[in-house]
Amino acid sequence: MSDQPIRKRRRLGYLGMMGLCLVLGLVVGTLAALIDAVGGAATDALQTGLIIVCTVIVAGICIVWWRDADEAVREAHKWAWYWGGSAGMALVLIVLGLASWEVIDLAPTNFQGDPADLIMTGVGLTLGAQFVGYLIAWAAWWLRHR
Template sequence: MTRERKRLFAVGGLLGAGFATGLLVGLEPFGALTPPPWLVLLLVVAAVVVGFGVSLFWWRHLDEVAREAHKFAWYWGGSGGLALGLALVVFVDIGGLAPPLLEGSSVREVFVAGALSVMVAQVAGYAAAWAGWWWARR
């Protein structure tokens, strides 16, 4: 099997595992599918393990310049996004912001919304820092 075929197979497997896991987890609140919790946990753990394997394969095939761009972006962009998420938490906690989507929600839903907010802020910071790194070196 050629390197390109291995890469396509790995990415396809990762996308398939992510899609299947997301489908099971995402449709559960709508009552469409209600898999047992152990199955969801097993699929999520399998998707994470496969994701780390694909990421390791991808990282080993990057050149030094691309590696530096990603390290810079995760350090500065991810840290900036985390700081933004922390500021948002403090602002909500002191009563400066009452998110209308969270009123009347369960503790589980509020926790998930908070965790996703910080993750989105980190990824957005990463993307901005990564683009800035490449823009500065064009």
Template structure:
């Protein structure tokens, strides 16, 4: 199953990267449709995987999703507040980008990273607490 999701991700990333090079609105909409189809496939695999989990694994994932994801969002919220209320005091590293689109993308990826780290820590905490 992990291999299937990795394959879908690889094909999706490669295809989206290739299609994004096409000019005009046709290239844009082709990329959007292709990406949505690949994400629907990933979601389908996720549903299939979830239905086959036992109750303990489901509870671990639900607990980690709630507490880990919420904590990750909270960290992101604190950073967003700091960036918007004290912009003169913060130097944004150049690799994050210079255009608004680059900075929004970097912020979205940062929130996702915080949520994934929080999820992983909460998931491990849940399982270690039940050993």
């Protein structure tokens, strides 16, 4: 047995994680703007590479954060993503069902853009609804367990 103290892993903390994500967002945003400004034949390849590299970095950040999180934090996030994300997805499915039964009309009347923009809007709204559901469920979990 050694007389040396056990070294604990340094925790980044919530504010440190948010700061790291802010810096990463600023770097990616700046690089994306530079890629758009320079243009050229390699624009699509550079943007794809930027998205892949950013995704790998964010996944690494999430893994480090998850390993440092205690059991209560992990349980709160799992519960919130399951119930809140599911509720957000259910809301989107209800809207989709109403649109498919022609109860509501989701297509803008004077839309003159690319149809892919409508798909991206739908994806963004779905993720947004899931995230709002997650935030509500996460807050509810913490309020109940305080």
